[in-house]
Structure formats: C-alpha cells, structure tokens
Amino acid sequence: MSKKRPIIIDTDPGIDDAVAIAIALFSEELDVKLFTTVAGNVNLEKVTGNMLKLLKFWDKSIPVAKGANDPLIRPAIDASDIHGSSGMDGYDFEEGDTSIVLSDHAVNAMYKTLMNSEEKITIVPIGPLTNIALLLKVYPEVKAKIAEIVLMGGSTSRGNKGVMSEFNIAVDPEAAKIVFSSGVPIVMAGLDVGWKALVFPEDSAKIKTFNKTGEMIYSLFQKYRSGGLKNGLRMYDSCAIAYLLKPEMYQVVESFVDVELAGSLTAGTTVVDLKGYLKQPANALVCVDINPEMFKDWLLESLKKCQ
Ligand code: RIB
Ligand code: CA
Numbered sequence: 001m002s003k004k005r006p007i008i009i010d011t012d013p014g015i016d017d018a019v020a021i022a023i024a025l026f027s028e029e030l031d032v033k034l035f036t037t038v039a040g041n042v043n044l045e046k047v048t049g050n051m052l053k054l055l056k057f058w059d060k061s062i063p064v065a066k067g068a069n070d071p072l073i074r075p076a077i078d079a080s081d082i083h084g085s086s087g088m089d090g091y092d093f094e095e096g097d098t099s100i101v102l103s104d105h106a107v108n109a110m111y112k113t114l115m116n117s118e119e120k121i122t123i124v125p126i127g128p129l130t131n132i133a134l135l136l137k138v139y140p141e142v143k144a145k146i147a148e149i150v151l152m153g154g155s156t157s158r159g160n161k162g163v164m165s166e167f168n169i170a171v172d173p174e175a176a177k178i179v180f181s182s183g184v185p186i187v188m189a190g191l192d193v194g195w196k197a198l199v200f201p202e203d204s205a206k207i208k209t210f211n212k213t214g215e216m217i218y219s220l221f222q223k224y225r226s227g228g229l230k231n232g233l234r235m236y237d238s239c240a241i242a243y244l245l246k247p248e249m250y251q252v253v254e255s256f257v258d259v260e261l262a263g264s265l266t267a268g269t270t271v272v273d274l275k276g277y278l279k280q281p282a283n284a285l286v287c288v289d290i291n292p293e294m295f296k297d298w299l300l301e302s303l304k305k306c307q
Helices: 015-025 044-058 106-115 130-138 140-145 167-171 173-180 201-210 212-221 238-245 292-304
Strands: 005-011 030-037 064-066 121-125 146-152 186-189 232-234 250-259 270-273 284-290
Touching (some): 005 015, 005 106, 015 044, 015 212, 015 238, 015 292, 030 044, 030 238, 044 064, 044 212, 064 106, 106 121, 106 130, 106 140, 121 130, 121 238, 140 146, 146 238, 167 173, 173 250, 186 238, 201 212, 212 292, 238 284, 238 292
Parallel strands (some): 005 030, 121 146, 146 186, 186 284
Antiparallel strands (some): 250 284
C-alpha cells in the first residue's frame, strides 16, 4: 500500500464537518495527525466538545487542540441556524473524553506537529481561518513544512452568509486575507463546488443502511438546514477532502485571490480574479466546477468504508 498523506484538519463541527471528518478518518490514503478546533458554526467550547464526541463515537484517539474562540478583529457570528444550537443537532452522542485535549493552543500544536514531521503536511481548514492565520503570523518558518492548504471556503460568485461572502471567510475576513497572501500553496474548494456537492433523500436513505456512521449521519441530516433534503443537502466540507482523494472530479483554475475587508456590504468576499484584471500572480488553485455524479458516487463509497 502506498504511503498515507499526512494531514491536519482545522474544523468547527458542524454537521458537514462530521461527514468530512468521517471520510478522512476511514480513508486508506490519509493519516490525520491532529485535529484543531476553531469557533465558527458554534462557539469554541461546543465545536471542541463535538470533535471529542465524534472521536468517542469512532473510538479514535487522535490529538485535539483548541484554537480561537473569536475572529482576529470582528465580533463572532455563528451558523447555529444551520447546524442547531449544539452545532451537531440530530444525534444523541456520548460525551467525549476531555482528557485527550492537548494543553497546547491549536497554533502551538500545529507548529510542533509540522516542525517535528519528517515530511511536509497538508493543512485542511474546513472552518474559519483564524487559527491558520495566527500560525502563519506567529511561526512563519512553518511555511516550509506545509505541503499545501486545501480549504473549504470562498466563492467566485455569490455568498451563503453574506450577499457575496461564504461563511468561513465571512466569519474572519482578516484571517482569510493573511492566508491567501501567505505564499503557501492553496487550493480553494468554495461554494462553486459546494453548491453542487449534494445529498438527496434517496442518497440519505442509502447512507443510513451502510453502518453505524451512516445511521448517525442520517440522523444529523434530519436537522441540517443547508439546502434541504428535497433539493439537496450541501456537503461543503467534504469538498476539501474530495480534492485530496479524487481531484479528477474537479475543474480547477489558477487565479489570484484576495479578500475584501473594507466593504460595508461586501466584507468577506473572495475576489477571484479569473481574468487577471488586477495583474497579480496566481496564489491559489480554485475549484470552479465539479462533476456532481462523480462526487455523489465518491461520497457514498467513502461512507461505506466507515464503521
Ligand atoms: O460555507 C460552508 C462552511 O461554513 C462549512 O465549513 C460549514 O461547516 C460552515 O462552517
Ligand atoms: Ca465547517
């Protein structure tokens, strides 16, 4: 078997985060070295508790480090309207084991994991980018140890939190600007693909029959309010994992990407300069389209591998 790809997942679970985490944990191709949590869908205590609940559910002992509870500058916003007040409404999880939470802040835990690794590590942010921005600013030397950042976030067009802003970027635009301007290789899996990465009722019914993970995910989907069971539930965060495991499902373009900070109506917009008007070198590989059927087949096959 070929060597597994080492990754760090920075997350704000989050119902769609739970699906992405399941796929990553049971993939034969990925080696999750560390989970770091960041406030996003709900606050830091809740997302960290949810991360621990998921690891308990799967009896996995992978390090978890708590990160930022607030954006760098702006007041916190959340997505409890989409994921429920717990952040993972719909399933009655057993409480996780708080003793496995590292004493290090997520930034320091990422720093140590990266610097102690013999090989470069891929960072997979599937929540707001606050922790990643702090890591790159406090420890710029880690850039040499990061293979790439494959993030769920942004949009080449309209938003899902603001008129023009996707949630993960809208929570902390300043952090996103730091990450996109860092010089680290970035892959952006945004709404252009997330809005086509859908689970319909017939798919959800199949997932329920796969295994206990499928049963759990099916229960979460009853409370997940992103899209709708009728017109498709959006598997946003799985799009980042899908890029690692089946990139051929995507159409990608290299582009300069920056983040609007000043606009009173547009802060958090990812300005994706597909036509080069700004005459800046490309700093990201942007997923601009996806094969929906290939995604669906991949998602179902991946969930079948879970326990
Ligand atoms: O816009 C979708 C993103 O916001 C996903 O990461 C979802 O979990 C929410 O955090
Ligand atoms: Ca998320």
